Amino acid sequence: MILNPASMKPIYVQISEWLEAEILNGHLPGDERVYSQYQLAEMFNVNPATAAKGLNLLADEEIVYKQRGLGMYVAPEAQDRILAKRKERFVNGLLREVVSEAGRLGIGKEELISLIREIAREGSGERTREEERGKEKGTE
Amino acid sequence: MFSAETDLWAVAAKQYLYKLKSHSGFALGFVATQIIALFSGGIGGFSSSGSNVMVTVTRYTSAVPFIYTSIWIFVLALTLTGRSDEKKDFSLVANRTSNHLANIGVLLSAWLYGGVGTTLLMGLQRWYLYFSSEQGEVIANGFYLTGRSLALALAAILLYLLLLTAASYLIGVLIRISYLFTVLLPAVLFAWARLNGNALQRIGTFFLREPSLSLFALKVLTAALVLFGFSVLISSRLEVNG
């Protein structure tokens, strides 16, 4: 597994995002054991402490839960929580950004909506879009 | 919390073996010089010429091999105390004391090997003498070795060599402390000899004129102990550089 070291996101955030993706695409169903910090460390070639921090991030958000002495397990409602979190982030972050940028460019509200419709119609192959956000968009 | 003391002697023993292996080349150097000493022939011991008669007696002694051996052990001492060796030693587990113990162990092994080798060379020397000489040329007296003569020679060679070994180690340690000693040591000795030659001579006499072997052994052992001990003492707080 390859991380993007040049990314401005800390490595542990990248790891937690990867785990989220694994949960979302069903590779890690509810109550399934998550990779240990050491497995993650080996997979991503990072310090186990960094991997642990990524796991803890998910634990804080209750996407995974700790089973004492056994490790981390995927919370049954993990998918929903991730989706909710991302939706919130999308709306509050990206969408607001789009709206304010459109305002700066003088794109009217109606025009913006029709533009979005058009783009959505263009195809369901959105995932191939070049931007990092493309992935997030696709999952929506 | 952390585990207890490391056993100094165990580490020193490991280091000793390590050094012994790493300096095994010195054994070859020894063999080479001894063979050179062997074939370099005897030293013109005595010659007398009257009006008509001239007698030359060439002496084949252990003196030349002994000088080679003492230089050999001196170089070994310098190598053992040198900076480049120090780095090799401290790459693994070591401290000053263990390093000194291992060094002295190696030196004493070399001393024993060198001393025994130098003594036994008397045998090879006689074979060489026998086959390189003409009929009637070799004086029979002293040619065949007796156990007693061998033992005495071995004792004398070993004891003198021990004295030189210990002195060499001290010189090596001093030079390790500062290169200045390469100049300083001869200068001091020279000045001393000039100003107070008698004292130096007395030191020489102290060893060279001791007729009792057991007393001589006692003197040498004490001196060696003092020299080695002093070497360890003055360098116990030295940093590892290089």
Add this chain to the structure above:
Amino acid sequence: MIVVEAKKLGKNYGRVKGGVQAIRGLSFIMEENKIIGLIGRNGAGKTTLLKMIAGYLRPTGGMLRVFEREPFNDLTVSAKTLFVDDSMTFPLSFTLADILREAARFFPGFDAKLAEALAEYFSLNLKKSHHHLSKGTKSTFNAIIGIASHCPLTLFDEPTSGMDSSVRKDFYRALLKDYIQHPRTIILSSHLLSEVEELLEDILLIHAGAECLHLPVADLKEYAIGLRGPARNVGELAQGREILHREEFGQGNIYLVVKKNFSPERLEEARTRGVETVPIATDDLCNYLTGSKGGIDDVFRRN
């Protein structure tokens, strides 16, 4: 458990007065079983510090404890510590196989099988003599010893110098995998953080013998932030904060790097006023922290 502890540690070379001060007033704690990065520019005192920890050099000031002992000339510390560096040398008469055998005698945790497997992987000829190796191969071999010895405290001083980049990657990967199997304290010195960053848990950044930064590496990316925009607005936002880096560009525009402790609202508000926030790459951060304030541009401005 604390493996290395330093308090106001100092080291002067040469005479006490007028000597070179290699380390001045370092205080830090290194905990057990972590991989710690010792980062600093060339001449920052990394090697001096490591040599003091290894017990080679004697501190001239302050306090240093390794395994709760004074490390200088201490056999117990030496037995648990392995210092791997560029100039690690071995006797000429030893083949690589001999050296591995010797290391196994000295270090009870030495994994001979691993060492041999690594040597084979890096295509080292074990019958060769150590001093016949090229610089890069020597570094590789020394690194193998560092990994396979499983010393409770392993110090790597710029271990990858001379290695080519694929070997470097493999070495770091090998070190990590072995560390996961045999957790121990590893101090890794480098002048380039980005190379070792992922491997580290903590980082100790030193400059001119003094400490700049000592924190978990995960916090490093969030330590500082770059602000770019109109000089007035940027200046207002950064007021009263420590400026790590300053660069002017364009007309009335400025780029500042400051410690990151802004509330998200403040940043959002600044964004509306044309101040862009830029994350700081860790290498750049190290450079800002250890560099002279003006940077290379200052030199040219003077001319």
Add this chain to the structure above:
Amino acid sequence: MVSLILLVLIIFLVLLSAKAAIFRVKLTSWKTGAVLAGVYLVILLLSVLFLPLLPSGKLAEPAVHSAQLTSSPDPKVLFRLAAEESPGLGTKAYPAGIYQNSGQEFTLEGATLHLKIPNNGNYIVLVEKSDKLAGKIKAATFVSTYESAGIDFTARIAPPFISLQNNTLTVEPGLPQRFTFKVAENSPFGSQFKGGKTGRAMEELGYSNFSSTMGWQAICLVVPKDLKIDKGNSFVIVQ
């Protein structure tokens, strides 16, 4: 002593600068060094153990310690020996320490004997007039038995040439002689210690008191009583 120390120091300094590569043989394997060192030691041991196998016949004959002359012998004894009918050349049955190494008889042709003997002090020349001889001269040379360095030189020393021509007796030194010997000594320190008989052959074998003349030599001439002797420059003792 001081010069010896200086010499040693100079050697050491040279070594220091040269690092004495000869002693520091570089090896690719320490095992080679260990094996060779062991082999060498075994060879040395064997050389000592098998030394007695070398036949002694090749060595210089050791001296049989015969009585040594402590002072010059009584000339009378020498004359008696020289005058004897058949000189026992090389016999050791002579009085202690005396050895005759030549004996000659010359026939005289005149009444005056001219002597031509170099005065180099190497030998004493004794002349005795005897009434038992007529027209003849007996010349005998003697040496004191001489051993040194375990070698009996007595018989090895060539006698001077003595010849008679035209009633002139000429004594010429024998051909120059050169002896070379080799001696195997023991430790260079052995003599230091009490009972160190096995020490330096130098003292032990006694060749420190080698004399260049190899001891005492005498030429004895027994001449007829009525012979006139012209001594010339020669120094002779006429009895």
